[in-house]
Amino acid sequence: MRCCRQPCWNSWPTGRIRRANGRTRWITQTRNGSCRSARLNRMMSRVRQLLIVMVLACLSVSAPAVADDAIAWEDLSAQERKVLKPFHERWEKLPPQRQQKLRKGVERWSAMTPEQKQRVRDRFRRWQSMTPEQRETLRKRHKRFRELTPEQQQRLRKRREWFRQLPPERRAALRKKWRNMSPEQRKAFIQKQRQRRSDRPK
Numbered sequence: 062m063r064c065c066r067q068p069c070w071n072s073w074p075t076g077r078i079r080r081a082n083g084r085t086r087w088i089t090q091t092r093n094g095s096c097r098s099a100r101l102n103r104m105m106s107r108v109r110q111l112l113i114v115m116v117l118a119c120l121s122v123s124a125p126a127v128a129d130d131a132i133a134w135e136d137l138s139a140q141e142r143k144v145l146k147p148f149h150e151r152w153e154k155l156p157p158q159r160q161q162k163l164r165k166g167v168e169r170w171s172a173m174t175p176e177q178k179q180r181v182r183d184r185f186r187r188w189q190s191m192t193p194e195q196r197e198t199l200r201k202r203h204k205r206f207r208e209l210t211p212e213q214q215q216r217l218r219k220r221r222e223w224f225r226q227l228p229p230e231r232r233a234a235l236r237k238k239w240r241n242m243s244p245e246q247r248k249a250f251i252q253k254q255r256q257r258r259s260d261r262p263k
Contacts, residue, residue, distance in 0.1 A: 131157040132164060141167050 134152045137145065144167050148155065155163075173181070188196065206214060224232060242250065 130161070132160045137164070140171065144170070 134142065134149065141164060145163060148163065152160070170178070191199070206217065239247070
């Protein structure tokens with residue numbers, strides 16, 4: 062059984078067979094399914110590229126406001142053109158602000174470590190699996206976070222990183238405890254944590 066409709070570089074003819082309709086075709090053999098593997102690799106590459114494009118779209122939404130100057134495709138760097146290739150055909154039709162934000166998204170993506178990129182991909186997959194109500198809740202949380210001072214944002218990032226480093230069982234227990242709290246208990250808990258931070262020696 063051939064893995065492609067057309068012969069490829071790693072297939073070779075071994076003979077011909079005559080069909081009932083009188084036509085003949087070449088019989089080919091493939092080395093260890095390498096052609097099928099190449100097709101799978103190309104498909105996975107397209108999937109990864111599509112995922113990066115969708116992640117960039119999310120990054121560009123959260124990017125700060127930038128100048129409204131349009132960017133010509135030729136003015137992008139080779140790396141920027143590579144990442145933004147899916148936008149090539151409609152790049153000139155995009156609003157200048159959208160172009161600027163996408164470029165900023167590429168900059169942020171390129172500056173990330175492999176671990177940070179993986180976390181972004183994971184968050185994007187979780188976003189895709191959310192209900193509209195869950196997404197709206199997350200948008201409100203993000204809006205409140207952006208309204209915090211830089212010092213408050215930094216404290217929350219450190220707290221989130223601390224939580225991420227906990228063993229899975231400990232994280233699950235804390236989540237369960239939080240879900241079982243009433244609104245009043247949650248408010249009291251937050252105030253208690255703030256009081257502890259303010260009492261620490263500086």
